[in-house]
Amino acid sequence: MQTKNEVLVNAEHRQPVLVQHFQNVIENNELAHAYLFTGATGSGKEELAMWIAMRLFCRNVQDGQPCGVCDECTRIAAHEHPDVLIVEPDGNSIKVDQVRFLKAEFTKSGVEGNQKIFIIAGAETMTASAANSLLKFLEEPSGSINAFLLASNPNLLLPTVISRTQEVEMQPLAAGELQQQFIDAGVPQHLLPLVTRLTHSPAEATDWLTDDWLGQAATSMWQWLSQLLKPDLMAFPTVATALMPLAKDRSRQRTLLDIMVAGLRDALLENIHEENFTASFPSHSKEVTDLTNGYTKNQLVEITDLGLQSKQLLERNVSFQNVMESLTLKVFDVLSPSK
Ligand SMILES: [Zn+2]
Incomplete structure (x- = not known):
């Protein structure tokens, strides 16, 4: 009260x-x-x-x-x-x-x-x-x-x-007020930029914090993203072992895809040296810059598009694992050196 x-x-x-x-x-x-x-x-x-x-x-x-x-x-x-x-x-x-x-x-x-x-x-x-x-x-x-x-x-x-x-x-709500509500709801500082991108509801954020779901989702999704951008075939087992256990229901699967899209957006905006953007994964900014260094803007635009399309696949009842694995394949294709 x-x-x-x-x-x-x-x-x-x-x-x-x-x-x-x-x-x-x-x-x-x-x-x-x-x-x-x-x-x-x-x-x-x-x-x-x-x-x-x-x-x-x-x-x-x-x-x-x-x-x-x-x-x-x-x-x-x-x-x-x-x-x-x-x-x-x-x-x-x-x-x-x-x-x-x-x-x-x-x-x-x-x-x-x-x-x-x-x-x-x-x-x-x-x-x-x-x-x-x-x-x-x-x-x-x-x-x-x-x-x-x-x-x-x-x-x-x-x-x-x-x-x-x-x-x-x-x-x-003003952005600052929203942030304060997330802080009051217990969102850790390092997850604030990501949460602010994903929702405007402190109640929803609180729900994600249960059993540290959000913390694990951000860590596992970052693991997959870094393997994806290398590109490293370990991205496939990461889908099965790290992401699948977090993809409990449709709502969590949607949120995982939103986290993924937020990460790809970071990669694109870091790559084109956009100055005034708020990174969703600020603690990984340096790695994102290094990982995307050899790629062109077009490649990163293309993989961000693929990320967005995968959200539509999920809505068409393709299983979460299939969505993520087929996205991995398509991104590897875009990032392969022959391109
Ligand atoms: Zn009074």
Whole structure:
């Protein structure tokens, strides 16, 4: 659970423009009844909704900003405020009982006319009955209740829900902020450039860190790449012994191919002495330069293309091992001295 200051700090860091926007909206008394906040995991949807809640409840608002330390702010940040309820998926979905509980809490507690807020995280996971139950709630006209539905994938929401809310899309994170989120998620420094190239989701990066999968994937893929560029026939057994154990499912196989393409991109850009590029494997830059020294730009463009095409092969259900072995053969052909 986040502490009070963290919620405010994160809201202001991740969505500075929207924080300013809602500050004005509240000052002008124009807050809508129901909002749908959309944006990737980690984009600050929940923090922004909680910032608004604190702004509405805070006892020491200064210059339009909640203080973050009064009793109201503290209880909101700790998810303990009786008039600010946060619902999250119970397992894989938000169930009708959770929406009923929310409605019951709001009907019984507090004096009529009091400000109340509810936040539904993962709103796209609402079951149909939960969504229908919520719809009735949203239709009841009440100036004192504000609803915030948060969704990473709004395409999964019922159109009837979307039509009753005002959609606000989170702004893309600044590169520095994204890096900080990856660091907070535990991504080691040397893998940051690669991870930033592969995903914008700290949750996905965290998943890759389980059992050091990402570290091993980067090491094994680099081993294969260095053998590929030599070219060294050991690249074939490396596919079977080092890469196959990491290619557990389709999603991991796709990520492995993305890592491979990132490595080939390094090779191409090092080779043409591109100055302003961020290498995905910065610790191997010197080796990449040495390995690609004797090749032409055309050869490296061609093998980068082959790398990209191999991603399409995987989507056509060619097995990961076949994709990698046939890529190895084709690249050897491009890099052979007769060319
Ligand atoms: Zn406060």
